[in-house]
Amino acid sequence: MAALPSSPIPASTVPPAKGELRTALGRFATGVTIVTCRDAAGSAVGLTCNSFNALSLEPPLVLWSLRRASPSLAAFTGAGHFAVNVLAEDQIELSRRFASPAADKFADGVWHDGAGGAPLLVGAAAVFECAREAHQDAGDHVLFIGRVLRLADAALPPLVFHGGRYHLLGEIL
Template sequence: MTPAPAQARTPTFSSLEFRAALGMFATGVTIVTARGPDGAPVGLTANSFNSVSLTPPLVLWSLSRRAGSMAAFSAGSHYAINILAADQHALAERFASKAVDRFAGVAWHEGTAGAPVIDGAVAVFECFNRSRYDEGDHVIFVGEVERCAHRAGAQPLIFHGGRYYTELPL
């Protein structure tokens, strides 16, 4: 029996090859929102969302350490994960842009703990900022879901291979 290696082998692929391979995994699209230290709403597009546990209800998402909103998400006690509907692809692009007022003209309301909830989302998870883990060039956020809601029958926005799609039944 061969002993397990003490660390991972050096990758034999480039960052571009890794990114292209990751793009083959179709995901939903979210906008994660919170309040900054000054109370202003902050938000960003993320597709790094996943469920963790049913009991207690936990979800996760990740954020680049270089993100301008890192301080707001790290220090804040709550955030909302808004799963976008198929007709909200313009919002996904807006919240992924850097030089825009992301909330200008966007319909939203305050969630139970203050985080912005995007109107029209197919599902929303309002979370207590339970824990954070530093891994590589990102921070993994684990949220304990305090409230969730969804719109039955709504079409979610899907991202695959650098493009947006809608759900098509087989």
């Protein structure tokens, strides 16, 4: 790993290797979400995602990204709605389940249908019900932009991901 430069980086710098980029991006702590929708057949689809971000307050927009190689891509590009379920720290096993190839990911947790049938997780720290505004190819991912139709939040400590591992959020004294 390279040390931080003491002067500005020259314009001719060679782009970072994929592993170096992944490691450096891992230094940015994120929340952990399960993004859900219904596919064309009406089946629930969901995956663990930490690329969720706020985009705009007016209008209320959020974004997240999904690898183009994901088997869930067709479901999300075809869905008119999706939900972003921000996980609480006690939902780490759900995060692992939705990051795995488990057959029935929705067998655990308590779920109910939101806008467009997108599954909403009971007990999440926050839930954003969204209408898909757009999706766009960006490198090896697809960016999804959603207009927030409804939301709910609870004063629960969130699950955090940093440096390739889950963490709990602690208070600064």
